[in-house]
Structure formats: structure tokens, C-alpha cells
Amino acid sequence: MSTTIRIVKTPDVLHGKPRIEGTRISVFSIGITAREHGATVEELLDDYPDLDRAQVQAALDYYDEHPELMEYIQTQKEATKTALSEQSRALAAGSNGDS
Numbered sequence: 001m002s003t004t005i006r007i008v009k010t011p012d013v014l015h016g017k018p019r020i021e022g023t024r025i026s027v028f029s030i031g032i033t034a035r036e037h038g039a040t041v042e043e044l045l046d047d048y049p050d051l052d053r054a055q056v057q058a059a060l061d062y063y064d065e066h067p068e069l070m071e072y073i074q075t076q077k078e079a080t081k082t083a084l085s086e087q088s089r090a091l092a093a094g095s096n097g098d099s
Contacts, residue, residue, distance in 0.1 A: 003054075005020065005021070005054050005055050005057075005058035006020075006021040006058075007019070007020060007021070007027055007058060007059065007062045008020075008021045014026055017073060018062060018066070018069070020051065020055050020058065020059055023050065023051070023055075025048060025050075025051065025059075027059045027062045027063050027070075028063070028070060028073045028074070030044060030048070030056060030059035030060060030063065031059060031060060031062075031063025031064070031070060032063075032070075032074070033047070034060055034063075035060075035063065035064075041053060041056055041057065041060075044056045
């Protein structure tokens, strides 16, 4: 009996980003690790021991089939990182003047 691995988007889990059904593991995390950092499927299986090969492959397939969405998620992550960095610097600058 064959089981279909589903990629799902649920608003209250991972802010609606695509993930492997039954997990909180995002397609983006799997895809970026493989495609941008060169991880093999075997390395991904080591990194995500709760996943099987079919789940990893489903995530990679989805990542490859939705480049615009993956680029959008990357842009969101970078914007969040920049905003947090700026906020951290502002807080640090404010605490330096309180002494």
C-alpha cells in the first residue's frame, strides 16, 4: 500500500508556510539546506531523524516546484532578521545611555 506524503499549509502552524504533514518541519528548511548548502538526502535524513526518505523527497520536490514561493519565504526571513537586528541595536544603544 502506497502512502502519499502531503505538503500542507496551515495558518496556525509555521505561520502558514508549507510543511510536511504531521510535522512542524518546513519545506523551506529542507530545500534551502539541500539546494543552497549542498546537503544530500542522506545528510538530511541524519539532520531530521523523524523523517523518512519519502518525506524528504516530497519536501524537495515541492521546494523545486514552487521557486517563487520559496524566494518569497527567503525574502521574509531576511526582512525579519534585519528588523530584529535593528531593534537589537536600538535597544543596546538605549541601554548604554542609562548608566
